[in-house]
Amino acid sequence: MIALDLPESVQNHLMHMGFVPDAHVTALRRAPAGDPTVYAIDGMEIALRVETAKSIRVREGEVAEAHEALEAELAGVRS
Amino acid sequence: MSSCCDTPAFTPPQPPAAPGALQTVVLIGPPNAGKSTLFNRFTGLRQKVANYPGVTVEQRMGLMAGVGRDDLTLIDLPGIYSLSPYSEDARVSIDVLKGKMPGTPAPDAVLLVLDSLHLTRQLMLAAPVLALGLPTLILLNMSDLMEARGGQVDTLKLARELGAPVALISATHGTGLESVSNFLNQQEARRAAKPLSLPVLGNAASTHTWAAQVSRRTGYRAPLSAENSRKLDDILLHRIWGPLLFIVVVFAVFEVVFSIGQPLSDGFGDLLASAGNLIRPLLPAGWLQSLVLDGAWKGISSVLVFLPQILLLFLFIGVLEDSGYLARAALIADRVMRTTGLNGKAFIPLLSGYACAVPAIMATRTIENKRDRFATILVTPFMTCSARLPVYMLLIAAFIPHTLYLHGLVSLQTLVMLGLYLAGFVAAMTTAWLLKSSILKSSETPFILELPQYRMPTLRSLGLRLIDRARVFLSNAGRIILGVTLALWVLGHLPVVTGPNGTHTAPELADSLIGRFGHFIEPAIAPLGFNWKVGIGLISSVLAREVMVSTMGTLYGTDPGTEALNLQTALHHDLALPGALALMIFFAFAMQCTSTMAVVRRETNSWRWPAIQFGYMFVLAYISAFAVNHIAGLFLH
Numbered sequence: 030m031i032a033l034d035l036p037e038s039v040q041n042h043l044m045h046m047g048f049v050p051d052a053h054v055t056a057l058r059r060a061p062a063g064d065p066t067v068y069a070i071d072g073m074e075i076a077l078r079v080e081t082a083k084s085i086r087v088r089e090g091e092v093a094e095a096h097e098a099l100e101a102e103l104a105g106v107r108s
Numbered sequence: 109m110s111s112c113c114d115t116p117a118f119t120p121p122q123p124p125a126a127p128g129a130l131q132t133v134v135l136i137g138p139p140n141a142g143k144s145t146l147f148n149r150f151t152g153l154r155q156k157v158a159n160y161p162g163v164t165v166e167q168r169m170g171l172m173a174g175v176g177r178d179d180l181t182l183i184d185l186p187g188i189y190s191l192s193p194y195s196e197d198a199r200v201s202i203d204v205l206k207g208k209m210p211g212t213p214a215p216d217a218v219l220l221v222l223d224s225l226h227l228t229r230q231l232m233l234a235a236p237v238l239a240l241g242l243p244t245l246i247l248l249n250m251s252d253l254m255e256a257r258g259g260q261v262d263t264l265k266l267a268r269e270l271g272a273p274v275a276l277i278s279a280t281h282g283t284g285l286e287s288v289s290n291f292l293n294q295q296e297a298r299r300a301a302k303p304l305s306l307p308v309l310g311n312a313a314s315t316h317t318w319a320a321q322v323s324r325r326t327g328y329r330a331p332l333s334a335e336n337s338r339k340l341d342d343i344l345l346h347r348i349w350g351p352l353l354f355i356v357v358v359f360a361v362f363e364v365v366f367s368i369g370q371p372l373s374d375g376f377g378d379l380l381a382s383a384g385n386l387i388r389p390l391l392p393a394g395w396l397q398s399l400v401l402d403g404a405w406k407g408i409s410s411v412l413v414f415l416p417q418i419l420l421l422f423l424f425i426g427v428l429e430d431s432g433y434l435a436r437a438a439l440i441a442d443r444v445m446r447t448t449g450l451n452g453k454a455f456i457p458l459l460s461g462y463a464c465a466v467p468a469i470m471a472t473r474t475i476e477n478k479r480d481r482f483a484t485i486l487v488t489p490f491m492t493c494s495a496r497l498p499v500y501m502l503l504i505a506a507f508i509p510h511t512l513y514l515h516g517l518v519s520l521q522t523l524v525m526l527g528l529y530l531a532g533f534v535a536a537m538t539t540a541w542l543l544k545s546s547i548l549k550s551s552e553t554p555f556i557l558e559l560p561q562y563r564m565p566t567l568r569s570l571g572l573r574l575i576d577r578a579r580v581f582l583s584n585a586g587r588i589i590l591g592v593t594l595a596l597w598v599l600g601h602l603p604v605v606t607g608p609n610g611t612h613t614a615p616e617l618a619d620s621l622i623g624r625f626g627h628f629i630e631p632a633i634a635p636l637g638f639n640w641k642v643g644i645g646l647i648s649s650v651l652a653r654e655v656m657v658s659t660m661g662t663l664y665g666t667d668p669g670t671e672a673l674n675l676q677t678a679l680h681h682d683l684a685l686p687g688a689l690a691l692m693i694f695f696a697f698a699m700q701c702t703s704t705m706a707v708v709r710r711e712t713n714s715w716r717w718p719a720i721q722f723g724y725m726f727v728l729a730y731i732s733a734f735a736v737n738h739i740a741g742l743f744l745h
Contacts, residue, residue: 044312062443
């Protein structure tokens with residue numbers, strides 16, 4: 030991931046939970062209702078709503094990777 | 109560690125504490141690092157929970173055991189991510205660490221608990237804590253899990269990097285704790301040791317860079333992620349099974365509480381009654397015997413019998429919370445809570461509200477947005493707290509037949525009870541929506557929820573939690589209920605009637621002071637199906653809901669007509685089925701709890717909110733009870 034576009038206080042809180050530049054984020058699974066989504070970062074699992082996650086900029090390749098991981102996860106859940 | 113529970117009968121003479129001698133130790137760490145487990149391990153039953161003055165942060169203190177001396181006070185600080193004052197919890201932690209918290213001694217040493225499974229991120233808290241310059245021992249908790257999953261760290265290198273001793277421990281299994289004892293006993297000699305200077309720590313990003321470098325240099329290898337937690341989540345957060353299991357769990361909890369709790373309560377009730385009969389011959393017959401047994405004992409034991417059920421409910425909530433399931437429940441509930449304008453975090457206080465609104469309202473502190481938090485506080489008392497249980501159980505047992513459905517799986521009594529729980533929940537959600545779309549409207553705040561790994565709850569922490577709850581319940585029973593039942597007994601025996609032959613006797617209940625007052629308010633409650641005796645119960649229940657039961661117990665104990673009957677049978681003299689249903693609905697909605705109003709006043713820092721809350725809930729309760737009494741009257745006649 031690259032940067033956070035969020036109000037200062039939220040940004041600071043997220044950074045202490047591991048959302049810092051160069052960290053590796055993986056989308057793990059969606060909540061049963063479709064939102065929020067659980068992300069794995071720094072060995073932790075953190076759930077964010079889509080509107081918060083939208084403000085976290087990630088690099089292209091990693092986006093694809095994250096999507097793949099999520100799709101694979103969801104496929105695994107469905108099967 | 110068995111030493112925690114031994115209260116030393118003999119205290120060896122202590123040398124007078126030298127100025128600057130080690131007295132106070134604080135425990136600090138990020139949330140979910142296992143601080144509370146460690147705190148319980150060191151203090152056991154020698155702990156007490158209070159509140160820091162002026163704020164709503166819980167202060168947990170206790171005397172340490174098993175560290176070679178018994179005069180050390182351990183303070184458990186709230187779990188925090190950083191020392192920047194982003195929340196009330198963090199401000200309290202900073203004040204205590206710096207010795208600026210009034211009434212709390214300045215710490216002489218710090219135990220910093222970090223979760224070794226996520227050391228890199230956890231080290232971010234180490235930097236500002238070490239920068240305070242207090243003697244600090246760094247405890248890498250859950251080291252057994254880390255090693256089992258292939259993680260490793262060089263503690264000697266880490267200690268050199270940080271300039272403070274580092275030890276691997278497992279708070280759950282109690283391993284590695286001798287390091288704490290060693291550290292504290294060498295502390296006096298080590299006090300002068302100067303902490304190494306750490307890089308100047310500006311923002312979160314630079315702290316993270318530093319933490320990452322330190323963990324790399326000390327050979328930290330993060331363990332593999334918890335496969336078991338993920339696999340469990342595949343089921344528990346599954347889009348179909350997840351919500352279904354969630355409902356099954358909630359339903360099972362209540363079913364067990366009633367099916368196991370009821371016989372337990374009955375047995376306990378019999379025990380209390382025979383205890384009363386044992387005392388009876390010891391007291392001279394007359395007003396004293398009547399005051400003690402028919403007033404105080406009858407009133408108190410009618411509430412005490414619910415202790416087994418209430419503890420069972422707290423046990424289940426404790427298991428759900430300690431296992432990590434409650435955070436998943438918040439995730440599942442987020443979408444539903446969102447439609448009311450709240451977020452999934454409000455679900456945890458609301459669920460705790462099923463046990464008691466007071467800790468539940470204090471648990472709203474995790475909600476960052478003030479308006480969301482106030483809305484949650486205002487609706488929490490609608491959740492069916494354990495104080496309503498005595499009233500519901502009494503009324504249901506007395507008026508609802510034990511008809512079985514679905515081949516004996518569900519009884520009508522359980523269904524009525526569930527209906528009452530549902531009514532409270534619907535009222536809470538509707539009110540939240542009303543508040544969030546009117547006076548407490550706000551922009552949506554981000555929902556950030558950490559999902560801890562699943563853990564097996566320990567008997568120890570569950571046991572301590574139950575003892576704590578029982579203590580609170582009993583001290584309430586001891587103070588409020590004893591006071592109310594004694595006052596009622598006195599009011600029920602005045603004015604003294606002088607008989608024709610000059611003897612003084614108690615008046616008929618209807619002519620007593622309390623009876624006159626009940627008659628005075630009867631016109632206002634008659635439309636709800638309540639008579640003057642129920643009115644007395646309602647008035648007394650403004651103090652606390654469960655007082656209703658003891659009040660009725662005292663009233664019937666005083667009245668010669670019903671003295672010999674048990675409470676359930678006696679109630680049929682005064683309530684018809686529609687009135688009983690109306691009474692249940694009244695209790696579902698009305699705010700009858702002085703402790704809750706006091707905690708709302710403290711949390712919102714104004715009498716305005718508890719006043720609004722009381723008025724709103726009373727009006728809703730009155731209208732609903734009125735409607736139920738009349739509608740049920742139509743169908744049942």
